[in-house]
Amino acid sequence: MSLQHILGLDHVVVTVRDLDAAAAQWRALGFTVSPRGTHSPILGTGNYTIMFGDDYVELLGILTETEQNKPTRDYLAKREGLERAALTTDDAAAGAEELKSRGIEALGPIHFGRPVELPGGGTGEARFNVFRWPLGEQPGGLRIFACQHLTRETVWIPERQRHANGASRILRLEVLAADPAASAAHLGRLIDEPARAEGDAWLVPSGGRRADILFYDAAALARRYPQAVRDGAAPEGAVALVVATTDLAAAEASLGAAATPHDGALSVAASAANGIIVSFRPQ
Structure with missing residues (x-):
């Protein structure tokens, strides 16, 4: 239950x-x-x-x-x-x-x-x-x-609640773990939400229509984000915050040189956001 x-x-x-x-x-x-x-x-x-x-x-x-x-x-x-x-x-x-x-x-x-x-x-x-x-x-x-x-x-x-970059909600919190499956199962037990495999990662819904929490290893992190974006990221724990934007062009204009485009997203290096990769995806 x-x-x-x-x-x-x-x-x-x-x-x-x-x-x-x-x-x-x-x-x-x-x-x-x-x-x-x-x-x-x-x-x-x-x-x-x-x-x-x-x-x-x-x-x-x-x-x-x-x-x-x-x-x-x-x-x-x-x-x-x-x-x-x-x-x-x-x-x-x-x-x-x-x-x-x-x-x-x-x-x-x-x-x-x-x-x-x-x-x-x-x-x-x-x-x-x-x-x-x-x-x-x-x-x-x-x-x-x-x-x-x-x-x-x-x-x-x-x-x-209005942002020049169009940010509207948190889509996902991403956690770097040595054993993603075990870490996801651990969180799932604590909040009573089932962990499930999601490609090369493990996902735990936080509840309702709120953000998911994704666990992956260093190799999966490298597949998701270019090296320039991973610069300054923590060696373990929460490494990335994925936010929805209602206007990707507005996000690009706001971020300027801080943005690295990749895979349909715009991401800011962890070194520019207190150790956290901040990634913008169109809603």
């Missing part, structure tokens, strides 16, 4: 060392980047978001060392990159209990928030409840957690 309180991929967390520089870098790729936010003191982090239709990219940085952000600090000691993926939950407390009933020791839920600068002036608040899978459960090196949005109206703001 599928998990009752998990609705699919909510957002991905790109952990960075210089938060403002990362925002400028992604803005230069044609993304609309929301104003900087500061999370509740328990988390000790700040962020910028890149909002799509039902999902988004979060650029996350450490502002103050706390117990909660130690895993992120440990990750940053090695590299920047796509550290974890969040799944949407409609009830964090019930979702955590559902995992526990299946023998998985969920951590949380934890409540936190952050102020939001509103487009018309003034400040609102974004509030969340989250729980996470145990830190030892990292399929292919990818951490996962679940996020319940209590104030969607202060997160999904229409003016901030």
Whole structure:
């Protein structure tokens, strides 16, 4: 039986060392980047978001060392990159209990928030409840957690969902793993979604009509992306984010020299996006 309180991929967390520089870098790729936010003191982090239709990219940085952000600090000691993926939950407390009933020791839920600068002036608040899978459960090196949005109206703001590059949603998150089949099966068990072979890779749906998560090895990565695009990519874990664009020509104009065309897509080298290949495909 599928998990009752998990609705699919909510957002991905790109952990960075210089938060403002990362925002400028992604803005230069044609993304609309929301104003900087500061999370509740328990988390000790700040962020910028890149909002799509039902999902988004979060650029996350450490502002103050706390117990909660130690895993992120440990990750940053090695590299920047796509550290974890969040799944949407409609009830964090019930979702955590559902995992526990299946023998998985969920951590949380934890409540936190952050102020939001509103487009018309003034400040609102974004509030969340989250729980996470145990830190030892990292399929292919990818951490996962679940996020319940209590104030969607202060997160999904229409003016901030329009991007010069035409980006509209996350199609796929791609993970480099030594044993793709085992890593995909591991994630499938954690979120109760079946893993299946997909050519030279293994695919796990995140739920509903949200993005898929694809696992492959180094040879499959090389077949998908030219060497120039793979420059700066992580040696393991999440290496690529595939986004849909409603206008590939607009994406090409926005990306300029940062874009490498291949196989009907436009891809940005990982070295230009904090360790993550960002690939645009027409929707």
